[in-house]
Amino acid sequence: MAKVKISDVAREAGVSLGTVSNALNHPEKLRPETLKLINETINRLGYLPNQSARQLAGGATKSFGLVLPRLDHGFSLQIASGAHNEARKHGYDLLIANADNDDILEDHYLRYFMGTQMSGVMVQPMASPDWHPVMAKMPVPIVHLDIHCSEPGYYVAADNEAQGRIIAELAIARGAHHIVVVGRAAFMQLTLRVLGIHKALALHPDIKIEVIDAGEWNTAADGYGIGAQIAARPADERPDFVVGLTDVLASGVISALVDKGIAVPGQVRVAGCDGNPLAWSGSVPLTTVAPPGYEIGRKGVQLLMEQIENKAPAKTKHVHIGSAARTVTAVTAIEDINRQELVRPFLLERASTQASSQTDATAINLGAYL
Amino acid sequence: MAKVKISDVAREAGVSLGTVSNALNHPEKLRPETLKLINETINRLGYLPNQSARQLAGGATKSFGLVLPRLDHGFSLQIASGAHNEARKHGYDLLIANADNDDILEDHYLRYFMGTQMSGVMVQPMASPDWHPVMAKMPVPIVHLDIHCSEPGYYVAADNEAQGRIIAELAIARGAHHIVVVGRAAFMQLTLRVLGIHKALALHPDIKIEVIDAGEWNTAADGYGIGAQIAARPADERPDFVVGLTDVLASGVISALVDKGIAVPGQVRVAGCDGNPLAWSGSVPLTTVAPPGYEIGRKGVQLLMEQIENKAPAKTKHVHIGSAARTVTAVTAIEDINRQELVRPFLLERASTQASSQTDATAINLGAYL
DNA sequence: GCTTGTACTTGAAACGCATCAAAGGGGCCG
């Protein structure tokens, strides 16, 4: 079955090659009857435009590429979802590549997308984008997501320090006297969360704070281990508030506490700091500070559009988006996820926003997204 | 910043255009020193091959496209993961498109991929693939995932009837006397699950069975409603075993029962039938029959490879993959998901496999995947 | 010195399409 090409359609319809091309790209230029004839012929022959040839001849593509480190992290999915919706709104396609936690693959797909005449490319990088100097001088708009970089360029990130601050203020409002922070701050994001917590608590010297390293990977099992250790303490050395630096950790802590007969949130409150639906349990509601993944994806596409539409785009633009705390359970989480939107039924504990500019670039405050 | 093209590299390196192309595609044909010179020039100039031109001129692409109905369903993610790993193993890229539960978008991306000179395309369709007659005669290998179609063509699906049978046998083994099946069998997959349950129970006329429609969308809220209704019954009319046709439903049922003071699994056992990690709760373990999403993705790519490598591939091939029941909690689920593999720490309740062939095509039994 | 062979390298010809200047056709006005 030989592929049918545009010239076949033209011959079959008795028009010229260029007319068929116009039918595809500028239908308004054709007489309605010509258009109809051509469309019928296209369907009859099962013609499918060769995208490669289109892109080669035409230049632009009206599609964006998105490289994600994994597909299984709720946060990445929210990004993908936000980016997808915004892209469709502008009439663009979104193609997603899974870098599978592999630097080399990430680089591979980045190059692939840049070479495919995509109108723009977004990455949620695993490492600092300073590692991709090649990308900097590419003639394709690029936006980094969920990462801070000092280099010139575009990025959109959650305000992780604000997240820490929010969670600390939440603990204070709940009357906490002894806070334990669980997790290893291996990544910049987590470091900033811890920083935010410390800053907020600086005004409350009476509150005791401990930071416990949970092991290299911050897994639920690590959280479970710490939780068990906390449960084993004498009651007066036990914290009344535990913060998991990620929801997965918090979830593990909760499981351990409940297993050991400690009431949550009766005796110990536990909060997460991630907004990762995969970690939300059905029976013990988890309060978490959710970074606005959906908004980050959306804003990423908007920055792409901005670069495309402006002839002389700014060389640098850093956007920080605030977060909101909310209490979630599996049931609400599922509804949330299934609607792929940040919906309202959540109990809004507190919302906070902050914008900051690390360069002379524009900073935008999108505010809390609830 | 003008794009640097292959001719720029050639001129700069003092070789011909074809030689640079060879450096990229057939490095073994070049003298090592020429190769080195060219590679250095490529890096110095930041040259990036134009994929469109490549594909147009070259034909094949060594990449697959995967169209998914949503990104947020655990099952789709498992498919993506399995497909990704298998594709990489063969040196192929995998690009993913999100159809966002929209037929038109699904069709759009399908056409897009077919037109992009992809080596093969996979879809997890929302509706019967019979609706895509155009696709049938495309010169690109295509495999349908997670769906049964009688038409000639390739598909890989979970054996949904076997899933129903497994869950029923599980109930029998647990000594159930009264089983309630919750959910609307709106899709073929669910219908087959119900069928499997009925077939298995046909041998046990003493066991009472009820099927309760949960509302159009089978949401967690629907499950909650049914659960509340069950809880409100007098003890002797209450089932001792509830099957949710999806994990989301089962999760809702559990929440309701627990809320109303019914012990799970003490008074009522609840099982799901979906393997959807997003529905797995932390505190009440859910026993579910998980369709092997990862394996389906893997097998899908294998069928693609088969079509590519055989000059005269079979016109039809239907593969049904068995399932395994397991008991899961949020913590194990997270570990599972994070490793993106089907791992072993699960308690394996029972495993079953079945292969069937609806046509004269080859049927393959991959067996339980645990 | 001539032939044959080997190891690289060359450059022109497609690949399928979008574009755009130019041609064609029809209606209107003078």
Place this chain on the structure above:
DNA sequence: CGGCCCCTTTGATGCGTTTCAAGTACAAGC
């Protein structure tokens, strides 16, 4: 009847590659 303008259609040109037949340089064998 001629001139003009507008709407529609035409087809040659080029997009950046890969491919492959043809070419070059050099070494070995006689």
